[in-house]
Amino acid sequence: MSEAADKVAMISGASRGIGAAIAEALAQGGWRLSLGVRRPEAMAPDASRLPCRFDALDPTSEAAWVARTVAHYGRIDAVVHNAGISVPKTVLDADDDDFDLLFGVNVKSPLRLTRAAWPHLVATQGKVVTIASLSGKRVKSAGSSFYALSKFAAVGLAHGLRQCGKEAGVRSTAICPGFVATDMVAARGLNMAEITQPGDIARIVRLVLELPPSASIAEIPVSWTVEDSF
Numbered sequence: 444m445s446e447a448a449d450k451v452a453m454i455s456g457a458s459r460g461i462g463a464a465i466a467e468a469l470a471q472g473g474w475r476l477s478l479g480v481r482r483p484e485a486m487a488p489d490a491s492r493l494p495c496r497f498d499a500l501d502p503t504s505e506a507a508w509v510a511r512t513v514a515h516y517g518r519i520d521a522v523v524h525n526a527g528i529s530v531p532k533t534v535l536d537a538d539d540d541d542f543d544l545l546f547g548v549n550v551k552s553p554l555r556l557t558r559a560a561w562p563h564l565v566a567t568q569g570k571v572v573t574i575a576s577l578s579g580k581r582v583k584s585a586g587s588s589f590y591a592l593s594k595f596a597a598v599g600l601a602h603g604l605r606q607c608g609k610e611a612g613v614r615s616t617a618i619c620p621g622f623v624a625t626d627m628v629a630a631r632g633l634n635m636a637e638i639t640q641p642g643d644i645a646r647i648v649r650l651v652l653e654l655p656p657s658a659s660i661a662e663i664p665v666s667w668t669v670e671d672s673f
């Protein structure tokens with residue numbers, strides 16, 4: 444029997460890119476999925492995939508999504524914070540509106556979603572996986588510095604949740620990829636075949652979710668190349 448028999452994972456931003464690949468990998472592992480997407484009507488539901496409305500910029504949508512998931516499946520074993528955006532500006536060029544947009548999606552929404560799901564994660568000794576970035580570990584350029592600000596916060600969130608879940612047995616992991624071949628980096632002129640693939644990240648997420656609490660991983664840097672520290 445699969446490691447995941449009957450387990451339920453919520454994945455934000457499952458419409459495309461890394462989120463869609465995570466959904467595919469977990470479905471193959473026997474997970475039942477609650478997929479948080481802006482246009483659930485564009486996704487066909489099946490016995491193990493429940494598309495749910497989720498907009499990171501609507502502060503009511505996280506609690507509604509959690510309620511819908513629990514009403515449908517009766518439990519939550521994992522939350523994957525994947526939905527994210529990039530605002531390619533420097534920390535000097537970005538203004539307050541840019542900050543509210545970037546932090547609204549990349550930081551505030553995962554916080555709200557975790558708070559709403561927390562009692563259910565405690566009940567199952569579940570897991571939180573945050574798709575952060577290597578930009579949450581180092582600032583590679585001025586142009587990526589504003590995005591990095593939000594991803595340092597996302598890594599901080601993952602570590603904060605790790606501490607909060609210590610006694611309850613809820614584990615939290617930050618996955619920190621470099622470039623991954625998705626729409627987010629499509630305009631950068633990268634060799635999309637050479638960089639990390641969405642399916643590579645999905646395999647790592649599945650491994651993290653299926654390891655026992657006694658093998659908990661705080662963070663995983665993932666690089667398609669070799670940097671000084673990563």
Ligand SMILES: NC(=O)c1ccc[n+]([C@@H]2O[C@H](COP(=O)([O-])OP(=O)(O)OC[C@H]3O[C@@H](n4cnc5c(N)ncnc54)[C@H](OP(=O)(O)O)[C@@H]3O)[C@@H](O)[C@H]2O)c1
Binds near residue numbers: 458497526620624625
């Ligand atoms: N690609 C990379 O090189 C890379 C590297 C490191 C980390 N990451 C992180 O990985 C995560 C996934 O990125 P990706 O590369 O797969 O990007 P992507 O292909 O651009 O997909 C982004 C996903 O986030 C969703 N999303 C964006 N804004 C949203 C909102 N307001 N409410 C709900 N969902 C929203 C999108 O939904 P729609 O389809 O509705 O737009 C889409 O599903 C992000 O957190 C990103 O920062 C990416």
